[in-house]
Amino acid sequence: MKTYKFLFSGKWAGYFAMALVFAIACVALGNWQMSRRNDVVANIAKITANYSGTPVDYDTVSANFDHLDPTKEWTQVTLKGSYVSADERVVRNRPLNGTPGYEVLVPLKLENGDTVIVDRGWLPIGYKVPGHPDVVPQPEAGIVTVVGRLKPPEPKLDRGAPDGQLASIELNDYAAQLPYAIKTGAYAQLASESPAAASIPVSFPAPSIDEGSHLSYAMQWICxxxxxxxxxxxxxxxxxxNDDYDAMEAAESGVPVEEVYGRGSAFQPRQMKKVRKAGTKPTAEEEEDALLDSQGF
Structure with missing residues (x-):
């Protein structure tokens, strides 16, 4: 009977190498999905801890408006000052739940002299003047108390915007348009303000805490x-x-295995040939087959 010695042949070593390379690639892809999941889980933990946490005073986190600590994103901050409505800007191309629109940024001059940017909310596209919202709700004049959530500024986009608008929340570009200094390391996404304005932009929904399908994808790659x-x-x-069966058939017919079957493998089944036992006269069918074989058919 045959054994598994064929596994040491060059052909089967090649098959094993292919299986090994494929498995390594699958493990690498599984690890990549796990890494992505770990990032998502860490972000969910940050949102859960900060988004609905107790608001902290501006003085305790003021340094984050210069350089935002990533772990502080979504932290609620209490800000007290007055809006500079004359310097508000509309950020274009800001979809919300699949609907195109804008966001409204307004400088808030704090009582200590610092000025931070507050994103007051979202506005739908306008129909009166193309490329502009129909109405931009204004905040209350005078001193207001704002609770906002820390958010990092956005990258600069390689596109322009009309006067009074910004292509993105890139605070250095915004600062270049103002005659006074503003904090450019972070801005505040409005959670509430008091006294509240009669009309306000649409509030932002809470960020998603769905970790997605990264874990299931990782398990699939491992499998x-x-x-x-x-x-x-x-x-x-x-x-x-197959080898055991071939050996048994060859032993019964008295003909070498290679003459009974075409060479093949587990990946390519052998083609059985007709075999005549020794000492027997060829049949008419066998003689016809032999003639066709000799003529190349």
Missing amino acids: FGVLAFVGFGYAARMQRR
Whole structure:
């Protein structure tokens, strides 16, 4: 009976190498998905801790408006001062739930002299003047108390914007348009203000805390890697069974295995040839087949 010695052949070593490379690739992709999940889980933990946490005074986190600590994103901050409505800007191309629109940025001059930017909310596209919202609700004049959530500024976009508008929340560009200094390391996304204005932009929804399908994708890739070796083992088992069967047939017919079957493998089934036992007269069909074979048919 045959054994698994064929596994040491060059051909089967190549099959094993292919299975190994495929498995390594699957593990790498699984680790990549796990890394993405870990990032998402860490962000969810940050949102859960900061988004609805107790608001802190501006003085305790003022340095974050110069350089935002990523762990402080979404932290609620209490700001007291007056809006500079004359210097408000509309940020264009800001979809909300799939609907195109704008966001409204307004400088807030604090009682200590610092000026921070407050994103007061979202506005739908306008129909009176193309490229502009129909109405921009104004905040209350005088001293207001604002609770806002810390957000990092956005990258600069390679596109312009009409006067009174910004292409993105890139605070250095905004600062260049103002005659006074503003904090450019972070801005505040409005949560509430008191006294509240009669009309306000649409409030932002809470950020998603859905971690997505990264974990299931990672498990799938790991399973694919394992299946590569399961498939290799199954193919080896089928090769062993084929070899044993071939040996038994050859022993019964008295003809070498290679003459009974075309050469093949577990991945390419052998083609059986008709075999005539020694000492028997060829049949008419066998003589016809031999003639056709000799003529190349």
